[in-house]
Amino acid sequence: MSTFIKGLEGVVVAQSQLSYIDGQAGQLIYRGYHIHDLATHSSFEEVAYLLWNGRLPTRAELDDLKHQLALNRQLPNGLLAILRSFPTTAAPMAALRTAVSAAAMFDPEAEDVSLEASRRKAIRLTAQIPTIVAAYERLRRGEEPILPREDLDQAANYLYMQTGQVPDPENARALDRYFILLADHGMNASTFAARVTTGTLADMHSAITSAIATLKGPLHGGANQKAMEMLLEIGQPDKVDDYIKRALAEKRRIMGFGHRVYKTEDPRATVLRRMSKELCEKMGATKWYEISRRIEELVTTEKKIYPNVDFYSASVLYVLGIPVDLFTPMFACSRIVGWTAHVLEQLADNRLIRPRAEYVGPKDLTYVPIDERG
Numbered sequence: 001m002s003t004f005i006k007g008l009e010g011v012v013v014a015q016s017q018l019s020y021i022d023g024q025a026g027q028l029i030y031r032g033y034h035i036h037d038l039a040t041h042s043s044f045e046e047v048a049y050l051l052w053n054g055r056l057p058t059r060a061e062l063d064d065l066k067h068q069l070a071l072n073r074q075l076p077n078g079l080l081a082i083l084r085s086f087p088t089t090a091a092p093m094a095a096l097r098t099a100v101s102a103a104a105m106f107d108p109e110a111e112d113v114s115l116e117a118s119r120r121k122a123i124r125l126t127a128q129i130p131t132i133v134a135a136y137e138r139l140r141r142g143e144e145p146i147l148p149r150e151d152l153d154q155a156a157n158y159l160y161m162q163t164g165q166v167p168d169p170e171n172a173r174a175l176d177r178y179f180i181l182l183a184d185h186g187m188n189a190s191t192f193a194a195r196v197t198t199g200t201l202a203d204m205h206s207a208i209t210s211a212i213a214t215l216k217g218p219l220h221g222g223a224n225q226k227a228m229e230m231l232l233e234i235g236q237p238d239k240v241d242d243y244i245k246r247a248l249a250e251k252r253r254i255m256g257f258g259h260r261v262y263k264t265e266d267p268r269a270t271v272l273r274r275m276s277k278e279l280c281e282k283m284g285a286t287k288w289y290e291i292s293r294r295i296e297e298l299v300t301t302e303k304k305i306y307p308n309v310d311f312y313s314a315s316v317l318y319v320l321g322i323p324v325d326l327f328t329p330m331f332a333c334s335r336i337v338g339w340t341a342h343v344l345e346q347l348a349d350n351r352l353i354r355p356r357a358e359y360v361g362p363k364d365l366t367y368v369p370i371d372e373r374g
């Protein structure tokens with residue numbers, strides 16, 4: 001009999017060649033390449049190729065992937081009609097979850113679980129998810145969705161579809177680096193959900209719908225939004241100490257801190273902190289960086305927990321002009337690559353994922369007919 005481990009902490013549920021996390025040393029590696037190197041030198045499309053194919057692309061292979069992504073960005077009319085029918089008050093993650101589930105019904109290969117069809121669906125979903133997020137954002141503001149552009153990369157095209165303006169190249173590159181940093185992260189909760197769904201041989205869209213539903217929670221992808229709400233509530237650097245000391249005294253969780261695996265600084269936070277500083281300075285909004293730094297000083301000293309990926313993502317996305325409740329959908333625009341890569345890895349060597357529960361309830365009770373119950 002195996003022992004019960006709450007939250008499956010430390011339990012190994014798969015062998016994977018996708019990403020390696022050293023929680024003690026604070027390292028993250030995708031398919032052998034250190035995240036800092038990828039964030040400095042690579043692009044999101046190149047990282048997508050790497051995660052899906054196991055090696056970096058040649059120039060021709062990268063161009064081909066970019067072309068395929070660009071060709072698949074536009075949403076089928078029926079799917080757009082569904083988006084138009086959503087209440088404008090819907091949470092964007094709920095809209096995304098529902099739209100991705102609905103996208104299956106417009107995908108000619110939806111029910112084909114072969115590796116080849118699943119690879120094509122990985123590209124289609126990666127192309128479509130940013131379009132869904134941007135289209136819903138515009139619809140809820142009472143504006144018409146903007147058609148994607150084939151000549152822009154994933155990050156620049158997202159900003160274009162949200163605002164209608166071709167973005168400043170430095171801002172587009174910042175979002176591209178954010179997408180690189182969040183593309184995969186071992187057996188996190190949403191990836192596990194995708195693999196469990198795939199383990200039953202359900203299709204790619206079902207797996208990704210499970211993953212999006214799981215990412216939504218504030219203990220996972222929802223933390224970036226919560227972290228920004230905290231920064232906005234604090235509002236000024238001189239208000240940080242009071243707020244954080246009170247929050248810690250009341251045993252509240254500080255969103256964007258702590259991690260199941262990292263016992264030191266999350267290597268993605270190192271890059272994002274630097275990006276936050278540079279972008280906040282560039283956009284004339286240094287207070288968000290200053291507030292973040294002071295929160296970090298207090299929380300690391302008092303609680304010995306470190307910022308995770310979501311903490312500095314908050315100020316980065318905010319100064320890039322992303323609405324706060326689109327932060328978690330932004331996470332999904334990146335993690336779709338990791339989820340789909342895990343689905344492909346699961347499919348290539350599948351076995352149903354079916355753990356057990358330790359039953360701790362009563363046994364051998366006597367059934368009492370309803371009229372005789374007191």
Ligand SMILES: CC(C)(COP(=O)(O)OP(=O)(O)OC[C@H]1O[C@@H](n2cnc3c(N)ncnc32)[C@H](O)[C@@H]1OP(=O)(O)O)[C@@H](O)C(=O)NCCC(=O)NCCS
Nearest residue numbers: 218219220223252253254255256257258259260308309310
């Ligand atoms: C990420 C997270 C869910 C990991 O949780 P976990 O591995 O189950 O760790 P636990 O919830 O058991 O926490 C361990 C201890 O650290 C404390 N802790 C963990 N994260 C904390 C936080 N963000 N703020 C304050 N205290 C925190 C817990 O209260 C607990 O303390 P205790 O032992 O005195 O009760 C948790 O750190 C968290 O809730 N962070 C905030 C949400 C977040 O940023 N999520 C994004 C993750 S990338």
